[in-house]
Amino acid sequence: MSYFDAASSAPLHPVARQALLASLDDGWADPARLYREGRKARMLLDAAREAVAEAVGCRADEVAFTSSGTRAVHTGIAGALAGRRRVGRHLIVSAVEHSSVLHSAEAFEAGGGTVSTVAVDRAGAVDPSACAAALRQDTALVCLQSANHEVGTVQPVAEVGEVCRAAGVPLFVDAAQSLGWGPVEGDWSLLAASAHKWGGPSGVGLLVVRKGVRFVAQGPVDERESGRAPGFENLPAIVAAVASLRAVRAEAAQEAVRLRELTERIRARVPEVVPDVEVVGAPERRLPGIVTFSCLYVDGEALLHELDREGFSVSSGSSCTSSTLTPSHVLKAMGVLSEGNVRVSLPPGTAEEDVERFLGVLPGVVAGVREKLGAPAPETAVRAEELVVDSLGKRCPIPVIELAKVIGDVPVGGTVRVLSDDEAARLDIPAWCEMRGQEYVGEEPAERGTAYLVRRLS
Amino acid sequence: MSYFDAASSAPLHPVARQALLASLDDGWADPARLYREGRKARMLLDAAREAVAEAVGCRADEVAFTSSGTRAVHTGIAGALAGRRRVGRHLIVSAVEHSSVLHSAEAFEAGGGTVSTVAVDRAGAVDPSACAAALRQDTALVCLQSANHEVGTVQPVAEVGEVCRAAGVPLFVDAAQSLGWGPVEGDWSLLAASAHKWGGPSGVGLLVVRKGVRFVAQGPVDERESGRAPGFENLPAIVAAVASLRAVRAEAAQEAVRLRELTERIRARVPEVVPDVEVVGAPERRLPGIVTFSCLYVDGEALLHELDREGFSVSSGSSCTSSTLTPSHVLKAMGVLSEGNVRVSLPPGTAEEDVERFLGVLPGVVAGVREKLGAPAPETAVRAEELVVDSLGKRCPIPVIELAKVIGDVPVGGTVRVLSDDEAARLDIPAWCEMRGQEYVGEEPAERGTAYLVRRLS
Numbered sequence: 049m050s051y052f053d054a055a056s057s058a059p060l061h062p063v064a065r066q067a068l069l070a071s072l073d074d075g076w077a078d079p080a081r082l083y084r085e086g087r088k089a090r091m092l093l094d095a096a097r098e099a100v101a102e103a104v105g106c107r108a109d110e111v112a113f114t115s116s117g118t119r120a121v122h123t124g125i126a127g128a129l130a131g132r133r134r135v136g137r138h139l140i141v142s143a144v145e146h147s148s149v150l151h152s153a154e155a156f157e158a159g160g161g162t163v164s165t166v167a168v169d170r171a172g173a174v175d176p177s178a179c180a181a182a183l184r185q186d187t188a189l190v191c192l193q194s195a196n197h198e199v200g201t202v203q204p205v206a207e208v209g210e211v212c213r214a215a216g217v218p219l220f221v222d223a224a225q226s227l228g229w230g231p232v233e234g235d236w237s238l239l240a241a242s243a244h245k246w247g248g249p250s251g252v253g254l255l256v257v258r259k260g261v262r263f264v265a266q267g268p269v270d271e272r273e274s275g276r277a278p279g280f281e282n283l284p285a286i287v288a289a290v291a292s293l294r295a296v297r298a299e300a301a302q303e304a305v306r307l308r309e310l311t312e313r314i315r316a317r318v319p320e321v322v323p324d325v326e327v328v329g330a331p332e333r334r335l336p337g338i339v340t341f342s343c344l345y346v347d348g349e350a351l352l353h354e355l356d357r358e359g360f361s362v363s364s365g366s367s368c369t370s371s372t373l374t375p376s377h378v379l380k381a382m383g384v385l386s387e388g389n390v391r392v393s394l395p396p397g398t399a400e401e402d403v404e405r406f407l408g409v410l411p412g413v414v415a416g417v418r419e420k421l422g423a424p425a426p427e428t429a430v431r432a433e434e435l436v437v438d439s440l441g442k443r444c445p446i447p448v449i450e451l452a453k454v455i456g457d458v459p460v461g462g463t464v465r466v467l468s469d470d471e472a473a474r475l476d477i478p479a480w481c482e483m484r485g486q487e488y489v490g491e492e493p494a495e496r497g498t499a500y501l502v503r504r505l506s
Numbered sequence: 507m508s509y510f511d512a513a514s515s516a517p518l519h520p521v522a523r524q525a526l527l528a529s530l531d532d533g534w535a536d537p538a539r540l541y542r543e544g545r546k547a548r549m550l551l552d553a554a555r556e557a558v559a560e561a562v563g564c565r566a567d568e569v570a571f572t573s574s575g576t577r578a579v580h581t582g583i584a585g586a587l588a589g590r591r592r593v594g595r596h597l598i599v600s601a602v603e604h605s606s607v608l609h610s611a612e613a614f615e616a617g618g619g620t621v622s623t624v625a626v627d628r629a630g631a632v633d634p635s636a637c638a639a640a641l642r643q644d645t646a647l648v649c650l651q652s653a654n655h656e657v658g659t660v661q662p663v664a665e666v667g668e669v670c671r672a673a674g675v676p677l678f679v680d681a682a683q684s685l686g687w688g689p690v691e692g693d694w695s696l697l698a699a700s701a702h703k704w705g706g707p708s709g710v711g712l713l714v715v716r717k718g719v720r721f722v723a724q725g726p727v728d729e730r731e732s733g734r735a736p737g738f739e740n741l742p743a744i745v746a747a748v749a750s751l752r753a754v755r756a757e758a759a760q761e762a763v764r765l766r767e768l769t770e771r772i773r774a775r776v777p778e779v780v781p782d783v784e785v786v787g788a789p790e791r792r793l794p795g796i797v798t799f800s801c802l803y804v805d806g807e808a809l810l811h812e813l814d815r816e817g818f819s820v821s822s823g824s825s826c827t828s829s830t831l832t833p834s835h836v837l838k839a840m841g842v843l844s845e846g847n848v849r850v851s852l853p854p855g856t857a858e859e860d861v862e863r864f865l866g867v868l869p870g871v872v873a874g875v876r877e878k879l880g881a882p883a884p885e886t887a888v889r890a891e892e893l894v895v896d897s898l899g900k901r902c903p904i905p906v907i908e909l910a911k912v913i914g915d916v917p918v919g920g921t922v923r924v925l926s927d928d929e930a931a932r933l934d935i936p937a938w939c940e941m942r943g944q945e946y947v948g949e950e951p952a953e954r955g956t957a958y959l960v961r962r963l964s
Binding site for chain 2: 049051053056057058059060065068069072076077078081082083084085086115116117118119122126147148151152154155242244249250251253266267268269270278279280281282283284285349352353355356360361362363
């Protein structure tokens with residue numbers, strides 16, 4: 049098996065495993081207790097906090113260990129918003145944040161707050177001037193990920209940090225995907241991360257709140273972790289998390305070069321070996337290990353199953369059952385094709401042969417799925433004026449497949465009207481037009497569902 | 507070292523360690539993913555849920571795994587209160603609940619709710635009729651622990667469950683201290699527990715919400731754990747927690763008899779070998795492994811340090827730095843002496859010799875601490891009318907020590923007026939009177955601090 053889904057969860061690093069085993073013996077007691085076992089646990093906890101602070105580039109007393117990255121995000125955003133309540137109740141998030149950030153924003157909105165979403169470009173990157181334009185007198189917080197989890201695009205955190213600093217608004221950075229590769233540069237105020245993304249065990253998140261940032265923890269708290277993470281500290285896992293962070297950091301520079309070369313190979317070769325594919329995400333400013341592409345006329349979930357049979361574990365932003373938001377809000381915000389989406393995220397240590405084997409297997413797998421769905425062959429023929437395709441009751445990618453089958457049957461300048469009641473069509477028909485150089489005219493309400501109008505240009 | 511603080515955290519059970527190691531290999535992937543590693547993780551998670559449901563006596567789909575017992579309590583209480591918001595905003599808790607329950611109650615009060623606290627008797631037990639009397643039309647929830655964490659007293663959960671059922675009010679049970687010994691009997695609605703109390707790893711709590719109980723999770727959630735515990739599941743720890751629960755349950759009946767005999771020995775022998783000691787907590791309806799006593803004229807923290815030097819790790823309800831609430835709200839609610847408090851909580855497997863060594867060492871340790879503090883010798887002499895003891899600026903146990911030194915200097919019927927500005931005196935002077943058969947007359951405001959009046963009766 050080749051596990052290519054490190055962006056979901058990385059396998060436990062051998063150093064983490066060792067550290068976990070060692071601290072199971074020394075770190076099970078309550079670090080708040082005064083007796084020997086408690087003091088030993090306290091020492092381990094203090095040392096872990098110092099080591100994390102060094103890796104993050106902050107003070108030890110700014111670090112709280114939480115029970116997950118999600119918890120760090122929820123706690124951090126809620127606490128920062130509450131701390132700035134007098135300033136106002138306006139929150140800015142990018143359109144491509146992780147679901148934990150978006151869920152926090154929804155909860156804030158449900159409680160009476162206002163949320164502005166900053167759009168991204170076709171590569172998935174935020175424009176710092178768009179952030180600046182979204183700022184208001186009553187803006188309490190800005191949230192921006194360090195790098196995107198679905199497409200690997202690195203965000204301009206330092207630039208947005210400057211914008212925020214100039215406005216006196218704190219910046220919350222979800223660093224879950226990048227912290228294993230290096231510290232987050234720039235002037236951020238709060239940071240969250242998740243240990244199992246860098247090869248640490250699950251059950252450990254980080255919440256960093258810079259000194260001077262107003263923060264009021266929400267909900268019941270206790271005396272642990274500066275009142276920011278109630279409940280007994282998960283010390284063996286914390287020790288293991290920190291040990292693996294140090295270990296991956298020591299290997300990061302070298303491994304980044306190697307993985308970047310492998311993902312570059314996938315970026316370049318996939319469009320050569322698979323027809324009708326769009327590679328998405330920034331080509332340069334991106335994480336080393338993530339590459340994402342979408343295949344026309346393919347159902348993401350079917351593709352994922354076939355790749356799994358071939359021994360490859362990948363993720364899909366268009367898979368209905370493996371993700372919270374369907375179709376991927378990230379691909380939607382980027383305006384790229386979401387159907388037949390595959391995210392390959394290589395864990396450190398991925399062998400070159402495995403990537404080659406993947407590239408060897410992929411064309412046959414995609415062709416197989418397309419054949420089952422009756423997708424059009426790369427050739428087409430010509431005829432009529434305006435054609436209507438009735439795809440009512442059919443789920444994505446069928447409407448696009450049917451559109452592609454008939455587009456050649458109208459003359460250049462003629463139109464195809466696709467009737468569909470599947471929400472994904474609203475994204476995928478315009479995306480298909482952009483990819484194939486056809487004109488997307490727009491949508492109209494139909495007797496049932498929606499009519500999507502496409503004009504043939506070539 | 508003899509670790510006698512299992513009620514804080516039990517050492518990892520060997521079975522938990524084994525299960526943790528095994529599932530580090532198989533259980534690190536995201537159970538929500540569709541590929542092989544994800545399916546394996548999902549199977550482990552499903553099996554763990556089934557096993558826990560069996561041990562708790564509930565349905566698998568009623569169980570959510572949380573990141574700690576504290577988190578289970580916070581989430582459970584907040585969700586149950588929100589689910590019953592239309593009924594009213596009145597919460598009932600016992601006076602001796604764990605701090606996580608009391609913190610939840612405080613947060614509820616801060617948000618506009620009303621909290622009633624049900625008193626306990628001198629043994630620490632709740633009276634079901636007192637619970638019934640506290641119920642109101644607008645009562646949303648009743649919280650009662652299955653057994654007390656500081657003194658081991660078992661609460662009448664089944665009886666209170668009947669009271670609640672009759673009133674149509676859900677009952678939340680904090681089962682942290684008892685779940686390793688057996689399921690909670692009776693008709694409860696929600697239950698919380700913590701794996702590291704039964705020899706599981708830290709980082710795992712249980713929240714059980716019975717079908718039909720109205721529950722609205724608060725704060726941002728995601729699709730994991732029925733929307734009750736957001737964030738990546740800590741699967742290796744969950745598997746280990748469940749394995750150790752099964753293991754301790756298999757040994758529970760036999761080990762309960764053995765530990766009960768050992769704690770019974772401590773209950774009986776401590777008052778024989780240490781003068782001026784009060785053993786607190788219910789003598790019969792109690793957990794097998796916990797015994798708590800308070801020593802007059804002793805500072806709990808000093809005692810704890812001396813016992814640690816002798817190789818015993820115990821906890822103290824009167825230690826300022828090892829606990830959230832000082833002095834112990836449990837001992838206060840029971841009306842028993844809080845000074846010089848020691849909680850011995852034996853982990854399963856505790857050797858008889860270690861308990862004997864503890865009983866051998868304790869008298870000398872207590873005597874040594876008393877000598878340093880200048881406590882009175884067990885003899886006394888006689889004289890005057892009313893004496894004033896100025897203990898202003900002196901911390902507990904000094905005011906009680908000074909009271910004890912002079913009580914013999916007034917004739918029977920005479921009074922001692924103790925001036926003190928230490929809050930603990932308000933608890934400990936009446937408790938001393940009860941223990942020594944003297945009359946506590948009451949308190950009066952003084953120019954500085956408070957005057958506590960004691961009449962000599964014998």
